Amino acid sequence: MVNQIENNSMNEDEIQSMDLSFFLPGNQKQVEVIKHPISKRFLDNDGNIIPFIFKAIATERIDAIEELNTRITNFKGRRQERVDYARFIAQVAVETTIYPDFSAADLRAAYKTEDPIEIAKKVLHVGGEYTNWIQKCSEINGFDDTFEELEESAKN
Template identity: 60%
Template sequence: MSEKQTNNVYDLSFFMPGQTAETEEIKSIISKRFVDKKGEVIPFVFKAITTERIDELEKENTTFKNVKGRGRVKDLDSQRFYARIAVESTIYPDFKSKELREAYKTQDPVEVAKRVLSVGGEYANWLNKAIEVNGFEDEIEDLETEAKN
C-alpha cells in the first residue's frame, strides 16, 4: 500500500486546486528554413491550453446539418479545429499578432500559419507538435509506464 493510500481511502489532496504543476513551455524545431542572425535554427515555442479552451474551439468549429433519416447532426470541421488548437498552443511565433496578420494580409491566424509554414511538411509538423503538447498523442500505455517510473 502506498504511503498516500490508507484504509482503502485515497488522498484527494493531489487533485485540489493549486496542486498540479504548471504546464511547461516546450521548444521544438518545426522548420529548418527559419534561422537567426547566427544561422541557428529558430525553435517554435508551445504550451498546452486548457480543456475549457479546447471545448470552446470545438464549439466554434462545429456546425449542425439536417440529415435525412437522422435529423440534426453535429459536424466538426476537424482540420480547422486542430489548426485553431495549434494557433492557441503556439507561443512563438505568435500567429495571432497584429504584425504577422498585417504582413500576410489576413486577419485569420490559421491563414498566417499556413503562409509562414508554406511547405506542406512544416505545416503538418506544426499541427502534430501542437496536438502532442496538448496530450492528444499520449497513449494510455505510455502514461501508465511514466506513472510507474
C-alpha cells in the first residue's frame, strides 16, 4: 500500500493548482437514502420482504454518540476513558435507521421499553439479523470502506 501512495506522489506546484471548490459547502453529493432487506421475516401484504431504510449520519453526531457512551473511571489513581463500543455502534445504527423507527411510540409501547436499542434487539432477535443490521449501518456510515475501495471509487 505504501508503494501505491508513493507512485501517486505530486510536486508542490501540482498541489497548489488543485481546485478546492469541490470541497466547498453545497458542492458535495447529498447523502443517499438506502433501502436494504435485513430480515426475511418481515413481509408486506403481498409477501415481499420489507426493506429497512437507512441514511448516514453526520460525523458531529457520531462524535456526540461516542461521548454519550464514554465512561470515565479511575484505575490505580489514573483517569481512564472507556467507550462502550457495543452500545455506541448500536446507537449509531438506531440513528442511521429511518424505517423502522426504533424510537417510535408504538414500538416502545409494544416492546415495553423506552430504549430503542433494546427494541432493535427484540425486533431482530433471530440469529444474524441484529449483526446484519449493525454491519449494514456501519457500511452506510463509511466504517467498512477500505483504502482499496476508496481508491477504486476515485478512479471511476
